[in-house]
Amino acid sequence: MAIAYRQRIDDDTEFALWKIEEEADDLYKQLKLDDDxxxxxxxxxxGKRHLHWLGTRVLLRKMLLTDEYIDCKVDAHGKPYLVxxxxxxxxxxxxxxxAVMISKTHKVGIDIEQVKQKVERIAGKFMRPDELAFIDPKHKIExxxxxWCxxxxxxxxxxEKEVSFADNIFLEAFSFDAPGQLNAHLHKKExxxxxxxxxxxYEDYMIGYVKGSI
Incomplete structure (x- = not known):
């Protein structure tokens, strides 16, 4: 499968989606990996975890347009980075x-989730009361x-680890209009x-993406 969706944010920043239809062996053959x-x-x-790991790495290679080895590590906070x-x-x-997002100039973050009714049951765990108050009943699940994304x-x-979605990340009120934008703030100590x-x-998936500071 080729790239299913691709969006450029600016000259140095973009993200893309890859629909995983291959078997694990087919994805594995497209990668160059070290012994670790x-x-x-x-x-x-x-299972899915296996396919997800392979799929994100194949997509990363496609976006970076390289057949060379990509040294992708994970730091102490679990954030991936390129050596x-x-x-x-x-x-x-x-x-x-x-889903993969890349930028030469800015920190980035992306999340993709399949839209399901179960999110309503856990909304109180990641949303504050004032955030729940601006949710439109007509588009509640979306x-x-x-x-969440x-x-x-x-x-x-x-x-950084130890950041609470409810206590440290705050969303300003917004009207649902996909595609759209919203303002968010992260506050923790200093x-x-x-x-x-x-x-x-995208289809029955929701994608959230953000470009941070340089």
Missing amino acids: EKAYVEKLSN NLPYHISLSHSFDYA QLYVC AKEAVYKCNG VSLHYNVGYLQ
């Missing part, structure tokens, strides 16, 4: 899709997913950051 990565892949069970290429990256996946994208862009988050619905 090969050992990690071998430990993954042959040998001058890009900030963010990876996400959900069911049949992998707008809740926008909020926005907070997850901000969390990934910031790249850290205070503002983000403009983009979102869109």
